[in-house]
Amino acid sequence: MSRVKTAFRTPWFWALVGIAVLLLINTVKNPAYLALSVNPTTGQLTGNVLDILRVSAPIIMIALGMTFVIATEGIDLSVGSMMAVGGAVAMQTLSTINDPTSVGAMFAAIGLALALAIVLGAINGLLVAVVGLQPFISTLIMMMAARGIARVITDGQNTNATNEPFRQLANGQILGLPTSFVIAIAIVVVIALFMRRTALGLMIESIGINPHASRLAGIRPRPILFGVYILSAALASVGGLFSVSEVMTVSVSGTGNLMELDAILAVVIGGTSLAGGKFSILGSTIGALLIATLNKTVLFLGIPAAATPAFKALVIIVLVLLQSERVRSFAFGRGKSPGAPATPVKPEDQTAPVSKEKEVVA
Template sequence: MPTSPTPSTASAAADASGGFGAVVRHPLFWPVVALVALLAVNTAVRPGFLSVSILDDHLFGSPIDILRNCAPLMLVALGMSLVIATRGIDLSVGAVVAISGAVALTFIAGAPDPASTTTVFLAIGMALVLGLVLGVWNGFLVSVLGIQPIIATLILMTAGRGVAMLITEGQITTVTSAPFKTLGAGYWLGLPVATLVAFGVFGLVALLVRRTALGMLVESVGINPAASRLAGVRARTIVWTVFALSGLFSGLAGLILSSNVMAADANNAGLFIELDAILAVVIGGTSLAGGKFSLSGTFVGVLIIATLSLTVTNVGISPLVTPLFKALVVAAVTLLQSPAMRRKLAERTRRRGRTAPVPPSDKPADVSTDKVVA
């Protein structure tokens, strides 16, 4: 006779479906799927895409190129994540990148000894301090004067490249300095210095916001600034701090970009990097409405954008079409991450768990018999 599902097997099926549903609902599930898909496409086009070799004690290969090329974007997206978490936006990061490179290379070019380590350190220090000052300026406009972040940073975005042009006198400044070139094109322990710097800063900030109260304070300001102030949180100081960090990280990104090409181009350095940073943050699952943020999601988003740019080239498509593919990937990932889509996937998973066939039990059926009274 047919047997009914036992509670143990039914709960096991529910747990299995629930576990899979939890994985699908995880914010990083679809970004990771998109990254794996891009890697699979590149591997299909170029079978040796994922191979890494050692030459002159350095690691070479497409994965290493991706890690090196995404270093500037990683730094800019890191600052952008913190700013967006406080309900802000920073459109001036590209201009700060251009100003930072212009200041550093102009100072090195005018120094008596451009190849001197002291000269390079002074140039790097000046560029980083200037990037920090510009970030503090943005934070002042937003937190003290109460200007909308998009308007406050749009001011520097518009004027920043003009400032960079004034610094370089409208010319593309080039230098020859081996110590400065190490920052963008050098290797240490077999890995690109730019990658080590960017990932080191990223890991330090991630440790700071997740192992201290800073991350919770940033999220509280983004969720409800008024309530956080009533709770004793210095919301103005938090907002000021994240904008200052965004300027500092953008300045460091500008140094890496200018060091990689050993030139300062005020018109093209960091052009549209603010859009790529916002895309990386959104792909990683951070809401533009502020509050909860995910640095690990930003990390995956940066890798997706860097891999996508290389994929377009490997497939043989003109790099001019890259923004279109970026838009398609962002649209697909954000659609899969939307609350409505998540609810549909969760409902489908639960329905599949309820209708899943249950394996027969090894226990004999409990057959009850009626007692016959003579």
């Protein structure tokens, strides 16, 4: 019973509930929604669930990087533009080499995209950690600058390329699962082990909780801030690679557009506080899966584009309310909610009894 209560208090538990409810709604509309089949042409598994996993890979990447930035009491509004930069570099590189079967061209495209993202992430870190600008302002500047860099790289045109190894990043499968999703989960596991097996995770949390106290404890905030913004930019670039490899085209205005909002929502739904401090890598991953499921549900239900933001907002508001201990206590009648005022003390009870020792002294 205690485990059930603990699960109810876990933010990402309600994200799992949200995913289950959305899948149930889709299944009610189409009983074969969760069915899997084999494509006779490619021999690969196909199905709506695999599509959700495929589109979740870029969101997982940007949400993972955003998790550590938010844990330091910051925010990175440039992740969507970083996706565009990564996709632009990759497509431009592949179109220049123009070898449809070259594995070397694929690695060159990935390497150049990551290199530029690291440089731009370091600039974000410089503006925040050294110059002292607010993360919101610094990354807002980079959001506009990076989108402009993507336009310069592609001459302002949508760029496509042909390279089968690169295309397999999103369209291939490993053990029946989309390659991009498997790679994304592998990256999540590696980073989670690194953060929790070393002191880096604790140092990131300490900076978010109290940067002055952490500095007095011997923790240097600047290198850590540099690291988290570089990591966020690099992971966003990987997300951009996943996005463009699915269609082998980069849209300088469409790739990564407003994805920073999905990343922030995924992190918050997963239980990481915007006030900084504790973070949840598992929660952010599940939150990203929820956002991907929600996006697919919107398309599947045929909700008009004008009403899509309202529908997404409604689902997210319900989930956030379910995460609130006070709301759950009120809804399920489990007694007084946390933070409720205590029973008022009567004036006559506020007078402390006079001890015998004081009586003697008096």
